[in-house]
Amino acid sequence: MPPLVYLDHNATTPIAPSVLEAMRPWLYERFGNPASDHPFGRAARTALDQARAAVAALIGATPDEILFTASATESNNLALLGAAQALKARGRHLITSAVEHPSVVQPLAHLAASGWEVSRLPVDGHGRVDPADLARALRPDTVLVSIMHANNEVGTLQPITELAAPARSQGALFHVDAAQSVGKIPVDVNALGVDLLTLAGHKFQAPKGIGALYRRAGTPLTPILHGAGQEGGLRPGTENLAYAVGLGAAARLAAERLPALSERLRSQRDRLHAQLAAAIPGLGLNGHPEARLPNTLSLAFPRVTGRELLAHTPNLAASIGSACHAGETTISGVLAAMGVEPAQALGTVRLSLGAETTEAELDTVAAALIAAWRGLTAN
Structure with missing residues (x-):
């Protein structure tokens, strides 16, 4: 055969060889907890900060706008559930598209079952949302719009800049699931004009089990997990240091070759x-x-x-x-x-x-x- x-x-x-090499010391020899105030912990914190900066640089963000998570699914849940909870006093209307990944569809279904109204925009024969349809769907009580950047099945890219601008001008947050696009094409959160953006490490040669959520400074978000104060108090739990280092290495590699x-x-x-x-x-x-x-x-x-x-x-x-x-x-x-x-x-x-x-x-x-x-x- x-x-x-x-x-x-x-x-x-597959994990890129350079990513694996970057991770290797943090899987065994350099095992400190980033929260510990001794040499082991401070070395871990430095590595975590460097990884965060690399991810931020890849998408045009600042390091304090990057939250490490376990996956794109977790990032999408935090973005959708966290933003909806934070903004529920302003309104309970959410907008998405008909071609989203289940990790967006299911959190929105959960919100719908809990009293939020979810509008789903149609797509054309190529899989794209018409910005005019979004403009018509926006209401005074719309608090969040979530539309993916690139479709995982057919690869279609959504006109995110044209979609995000009218939504944000009317006071709604804009979240984009960019799990399929980051690392494959240039992605810049400021050019796109989004408030929240999801990425997944294993889609661009980092390991499975690590993702990140970009949260524009000042964007309201309520944690969906409760514990200690890691990741700015929005994602508790000791950071997966070796995998975060891997994500940072993959981000640097992507930046070099795009x-x-x-x-x-x-x-x-x-x-x-x-x-x-x-x-x-x-x-x-x-x-x-x-x-x-x-x-x-x-x-x-x-x-x-x-x-x-x-x-x-x-x-x-x-x-x-x-x-x-x-x-x-x-x-x-x-x-x-x-x-x-x-x-x-x-x-x-x-x-x-x-x-x-x-x-x-x-x-x-x-x-x-x-x-x-x-x-x-x-x-």
Whole structure:
């Protein structure tokens, strides 16, 4: 069997060697608690501060605006539940989109069950929110808008600057889940004009189990966990120092290689797309043709399902646009919200490239997918 090719980097990425090396001392020899006032603790505090500064620099923030968390899911929960709780006296109306990640959908569902009203904006056929729809949905009692930066399934980028400006001008906070975009494309919180931004370490070559929340200075937020005073009193618990150091190292690495990495990924992605489209008549593209992540290719293969196509390309690790529950196949909620036809959604495969992806690997994948599709549609 040919070597396995990993094209599922939107699900998770390998830890970069330089990130692992940066973490290694803090996993064993340098074990101090950042809150301890002795040499072990002070060394840990310095390392934590340096990591915080690196994450802040990557997104154009200041170090005091970065809170370390355990994941993007925790960051999203803190942003949504914490902001809603802090602002409940001003209003109980929240706005989001129809294509958000479950870590945004579920906290908002919890708030809806607790008395908040949640408006969900539709998306167009490319998966984008129309700023005019947001403008119409804003009300005097709207306190928070949460719209993702880049979609994890199709890669579509939302016009965050155009969405955030009217929301903030009417007094609503704007939160963006940028778990998929940070580290893949340049992200600047001031250019975007957002109050809260979520990022996830394992999406750009830091380990799983570490994330961060950007909170613009002065943004009201109530903690959702209670304990000691770590992370400005907003995220109690002894910091996961080694993983925070890893996140800082990954942030420095991303800053060094962006935007060159983005351009290389875009070139590789488009070359792979061209190879497949030339050999597979009727191959469809999900997501915006231009405004999308440079590494993401969501393709609809005609006359097959994504599941059976990947079953016939065992050397490829990728994702599909549907899920199987209790023996029944259902299409992705994101593709459904975009109005993608069921047959196209069921035939969808997501190929997401990474920093180590090679041209030779993509040639192998293209040949394997073309051969599998031809074999499945021969009759």
